[in-house]
Structures are given as C-alpha cells and as structure tokens.
Amino acid sequence: MVSTPRFRTLPPAWKSALIGVIASLPVIAVVNWLPESESTVGAGMMVFGAFIAGAVAALSSADPDAAGLRAGLLGGVLELLVFAATAGTTAAWPPSRIAFFGLAGGVVLCLASMFGLGCGRVGGWMVRTVASRWNPTASTS
Known part of the structure; x- marks a missing residue:
C-alpha cells in the first residue's frame, strides 16, 4: 500500500510573516526611489514587512x-x-575575526527580531484600533 505524503501547513505566525515580507517588497522598491534613500531590502523587511x-x-x-x-x-x-555574499572570501581571515562576525551575526539576528516584534505590535495595534472604531451596524439617525 502506498501512502500519500502528508504536508503540514505553516503555523499562522509564519504565514503572516511570509505574507508581510512578500507584501513589503513593492513598498521597499518605492522607498528606494525616494531621494537620499539608503534603505536595504532586509531593513525594509524588518520595518514594513513586520508591520504588514x-x-x-x-x-x-x-x-x-x-x-x-x-x-x-x-x-x-x-x-x-x-553581507556574507559581499564580504568576499573568508579564507584569509584569522579565527578571531570569524568568531567576532559569528557573535555579531547572532546579535544582529536578536536585534532584528526584537525590532520586528515592535513593528509587528504596532501593525497589529493599528488594525485593532481601526477595526474597533469602525462599526458597520451603527445607524446614522
């Protein structure tokens, strides 16, 4: 008997995160067209993607x-x-520099996650605030 493969769906938090990151790409492109804009795609994902x-x-x-x-x-x-793709070859780096960049990379991931948490909280607060003020059953009399 042949069993069919079972696919698990993503948890709701990951689904929302992926939707937010993908939906933020056009916003990031528009922000990059602004004069004097030095934003990056990853930073845009942390701000706009987490908000969305x-x-x-x-x-x-x-x-x-x-x-x-x-x-x-x-x-x-x-x-x-x-950063790793643009840093060049690491073959000539001493072990202390590699250890430093490993530690700094961990700090960057922690800070990016916390920054995303704050932006996600603001996005959720804004939707809940707007939704609580909008009442489609209210009469105008």
Missing part, C-alpha cells in the same frame, strides 16, 4: 507580536546573507 505581518496576523486572529518577530528574523537573515 502584524496587521495581517491581527486580521486573521493570530498573534501580531509573533508574526512581526518572525518577519524581523527573516529580514535579519537576509541582511546577513547579503
């Missing part, structure tokens, strides 16, 4: 803090990958 992820999570009754944290983590990982 928090809003999406609040709309779908998920935790906006968790969605923002994960979106910030994804932005931090992308920034570290871009």
